[in-house]
Amino acid sequence: MDYKNFDLLNPTETHQMLRDSLKDFVQKEVEPQAHEFDKKELFNLALYKKVGELGLLGLTVPEAYGGAGMDATAVCLVHEELSASDPGFALAYLAHSLLCVNNLAVNGSEVQKQKYLPQLSSGEHIGSMAMSEPDYGTDVLGMKTTAVKKGDKYIINGRKMWITNGTIDENKTPSDMVWLYAKTGEKNGRALLSTFIIEKNDPGFYVGQKITDKLGMRASNTAELVF
Incomplete structure (x- = not known):
């Protein structure tokens, strides 16, 4: 590995592609609604569903359970891009994707994973x-x-x-x-x-x-x- 040219924020080409696609999504979907929902103290459930459609809610979940099979670095990358426009929504994403979903993916039983992870990863459930x-x-x-x-x-x-x-x-x-x-x-x-x-x-x-x-x-x- 060429450590001198290593991109710490985008360790792999896959991470870079994820970040690039997110920038466009954030600009079009997240930025325009951020001020309104922050002012009204509301969680944008419709936006959450769109994030689920992109496959971002179960990034660390194995593909067998409906996830993307990526790593925690990918989740942190999503946090960065979402929080650039809407830190409140990014916090909701963090609580779902890492504190809940990743916990279940790592520590849950096989029965629990099969029962809960597909709907949590798709955005059907929060x-x-x-x-x-x-x-x-x-x-x-x-x-x-x-x-x-x-x-x-x-x-x-x-x-x-x-x-x-x-x-x-x-x-x-x-x-x-x-x-x-x-x-x-x-x-x-x-x-x-x-x-x-x-x-x-x-x-x-x-x-x-x-x-x-x-x-x-x-x-x-x-x-x-x-x-």
């Missing part, structure tokens, strides 16, 4: 990841949301806060799938954490509130989730 809580942000070991096993199911109780894509509209409609972190016990005084897949129609799950009047990233919805 995903989110729920870790932060009202009293605990980056201190994840202090989280209070619990998951207690009852028979062959888990009973989850708690609240999550500042969840990007937690709601997809003004009617407090939850995202289709939530990649949830919850406390399942303790060992040597430290919390044991597990991840769970929550579907929007699961009993006892609802959106507590959409968080408004943010200083920035207003075109991405941020919500409190209650379990």
Whole structure:
């Protein structure tokens, strides 16, 4: 490899082609709507669907599950181009594509991958990841949301806060799938954490509130989730 001429921002020809195609899409589709949706604090669901049609929502997902089979560098590249015009929408894309979808692609079971990844990759469904809580942000070991096993199911109780894509509209409609972190016990005084897949129609799950009047990233919805 010729390290002197290596393009760090576009490591391969495929990455460069992806960036070039994105620049045109951003100029035509993202830039014209950015100010309006930021001002109104709205998530552009129609634009999200268009991104799905381009195959960008499941970039790191293997092709067998409806994804593009690319790497995390490709996702970062999409972040860069989207955020140049609409950082709020780019944040919503990040929460879906990496925090939720990539987590599932890497850590999910075969059954879970087959069930959820195709619709998440196509844009038919929207995903989110729920870790932060009202009293605990980056201190994840202090989280209070619990998951207690009852028979062959888990009973989850708690609240999550500042969840990007937690709601997809003004009617407090939850995202289709939530990649949830919850406390399942303790060992040597430290919390044991597990991840769970929550579907929007699961009993006892609802959106507590959409968080408004943010200083920035207003075109991405941020919500409190209650379990």
